[in-house]
Amino acid sequence: MILKLISTAFAVALASYVSAQTVIPNLPVEISGSVDTYYKYDFADQPNIGTSFANDHNSVSLGMIDLLLKKTTGKASFVGELSFGPRGQYGSIPEGDKPDSENSFHIQNLFVKYAFTPKLSATAGYMATFIGLEVISPLGNYNYSTSYLFTNGPFQNGGIKVSYEFSPKVSLMAGLFNDWNVYRDVNGVSHFGAQLTLAPAEGLVTYLNMLTGRVAGMGGSGSIYDLTSTYQATETVKLGLNAATYNVSNNMGGYSGAALYLQNAFTENFSLGLRGEYFKSKDEAEGITFAGVVPGESVTAVTLSANLKAGGLTFIPEIRMDNASSNQFVKHNLDPAKTASQFSLAAVYAF
Numbered sequence: 001m002i003l004k005l006i007s008t009a010f011a012v013a014l015a016s017y018v019s020a021q022t023v024i025p026n027l028p029v030e031i032s033g034s035v036d037t038y039y040k041y042d043f044a045d046q047p048n049i050g051t052s053f054a055n056d057h058n059s060v061s062l063g064m065i066d067l068l069l070k071k072t073t074g075k076a077s078f079v080g081e082l083s084f085g086p087r088g089q090y091g092s093i094p095e096g097d098k099p100d101s102e103n104s105f106h107i108q109n110l111f112v113k114y115a116f117t118p119k120l121s122a123t124a125g126y127m128a129t130f131i132g133l134e135v136i137s138p139l140g141n142y143n144y145s146t147s148y149l150f151t152n153g154p155f156q157n158g159g160i161k162v163s164y165e166f167s168p169k170v171s172l173m174a175g176l177f178n179d180w181n182v183y184r185d186v187n188g189v190s191h192f193g194a195q196l197t198l199a200p201a202e203g204l205v206t207y208l209n210m211l212t213g214r215v216a217g218m219g220g221s222g223s224i225y226d227l228t229s230t231y232q233a234t235e236t237v238k239l240g241l242n243a244a245t246y247n248v249s250n251n252m253g254g255y256s257g258a259a260l261y262l263q264n265a266f267t268e269n270f271s272l273g274l275r276g277e278y279f280k281s282k283d284e285a286e287g288i289t290f291a292g293v294v295p296g297e298s299v300t301a302v303t304l305s306a307n308l309k310a311g312g313l314t315f316i317p318e319i320r321m322d323n324a325s326s327n328q329f330v331k332h333n334l335d336p337a338k339t340a341s342q343f344s345l346a347a348v349y350a351f
Contacts, residue, residue, distance in 0.1 A: 030070040036063030036087070036138045038346035048329045048340035049301075049322055050292035052151040053091045054144060063087040063346070066108065066137055075115045081108035083136075092136055093155050093181035107183070108136060108156070123175075124160040126183060129153070130173065130195045131209050131226045133242040133259070143305045144316045144346040147259045148279035149244055152290045153224065154180040154211065157193065171197045179216050190214040203232035220249035236265040247282065254282045255290050269310065275303040292328055299324040316346040 039060050042048050047057040054061075064085030071078055083092070088106035111125025134141050134150040161175025173195040178185035191213030198206045212223035226244040233239055240261030247254035257279035265271040280298035281290050293299055305318040320342050322329070327336030 028071075030068075032068045032070075032351060033066045033081075034137060034139045034348055034350050035065045036346060036348040037061065038063060038144060038344055040342055040344040042340065042342045044330060044337070044340060045332050046330050046334070049145070049320065049342060050151075051148055052146045053087050054344055054346070055091075061086070063138060063348075064089075064106075066139075068109075076112070077115075078112045079109050081110070082106070083108055087138075088136070094183060119165040120162070122160070122162045126156060126158040127161075129155060129157050129180075130193070130207070131211060131224060131228075132244065133228045133230075133240055133261070138346070138348045139350055142261065142263055142273045142307065143275050143303050144318050144344055144348075145303060145320055145342075147242070147275065147277050148255075148291050148293065148299065148301065149242055149257050149259055149277065152255055152279075153226070153244060153246070156181055157191075157211070158183060158185070159189065159191070159193070161193070169199045173197075177211065177213070179213065182216075186216050187214045190216075205230055215248055215252075220252050222246065222248040222252075222254070236271075238263045253290075253295060255293070256280055256282070269308065271307045273305045273307065275301075275305075277301045277303075293324070294326060294328060297324060297326045297328065299328070312350045314348045314350070316344075316348065318344045318346070320344070 037060065038054050040054050040057060042057050045057070047055055053063070062085050064083040064087035066081065066083045066088070069080045083089075083106045084104060088108070089104060092106045092108070107126055109126060109128055111123055111127050113121055113123040115121040128135055132150055132153050134146055136155060138144060157177045157180070159175050159177030161173055163171060163173040165171040175193055176189050177191040177193050179187055179190050191211055193211040194209070196208040198208070206227070206229040209226040209228065210224065213221060215222040224244060224246040227241065229241045231239045241258070243258040245254070245256040257277065259275060259277035261273065261275050263271060263273035278298065278300050279293060281293040281295050283296040299322055301320065301322040303318060303320040305316055308315040322340045324338050327338055329337045329340040331337045
């Protein structure tokens with residue numbers, strides 16, 4: 001039924017475009033993006049914390065250059081976003097269709113959109129996931145290191161979706177998607193996803209998300225339910241929440257967790273942000289680990305970051321401390337340990 005509705009929507013869009021008599025002006029393509037680099041030091045002199053990106057120890061390392069192209073002509077628009085560098089090529093998923101030695105890029109977004117009305121639109125292609133609060137691009141995150149929830153959730157979703165805005169306070173998205181993080185799905189179009197957006201008060205936005213379907217290579221179906229919320233409490237204070245639970249059938253495991261975010265802008269160019277997270281891998285994971293968190297164990301992580309801005313450049317000094325319920329980290333001498341801590345300094349330029 002949903003596939004039929006989506007197909008009908010695109011047929012209407014095509015007919016509307018063909019019959020249009022108005023000449024659409026040749027507007028320029030919008031170009032934006034970012035460049036980032038970082039230094040990280042683990043206080044045990046080991047690469048301990050296994051979340052996404054910024055994994056090189058005691059090295060001045062590259063993030064990526066991210067190029068975003070956008071254009072709108074009438075009711076139609078497109079977004080194309082490519083990244084070049086380790087953060088995209090090796091840290092993102094998928095790494096591409098060829099071996100790493102033959103790849104130098106990663107597709108972050110590649111989709112087209114048509115707005116039937118100011119309230120109803122359809123989008124098809126490869127899109128940054130609607131699950132969770134954090135994203136691949138460093139511009140979209142306050143902290144430079146990422147949460148366990150981000151690392152273990154989907155990065156992107158290829159598919160087709162329809163969005164409808166019932167009012168400025170309520171909107172709904174529903175769509176059919178590929179398996180997580182793939183340019184093409186070996187299962188066919190295997191997932192159904194939906195997002196309910198609520199904005200009940202000024203400064204408060206909440207997203208209720210779900211994504212379910214067959215999981216390639218795991219012999220079952222997986223379902224993730226996710227709550228994401230942000231609240232601009234004052235002109236300087238912002239709060240955030242991300243909570244999620246994921247389960248794969250046939251005792252293939254999953255996880256659950258929550259992350260809280262608190263940010264305060266002391267001046268226009270200086271702010272501090274604190275992220276606290278609890279993440280637990282489910283008992284029945286049968287040896288599958290999620291970012292190094294073994295089945296049945298958990299980790300609590302606290303990250304303190306500063307953002308210092310100078311024009312388009314943002315410096316992000318950061319201290320992170322992780323505490324696990326089991327010995328999933330190591331000490332200087334490689335003995336097992338329950339705790340790990342690290343310092344990083346990142347530089348992100350937005351253009």
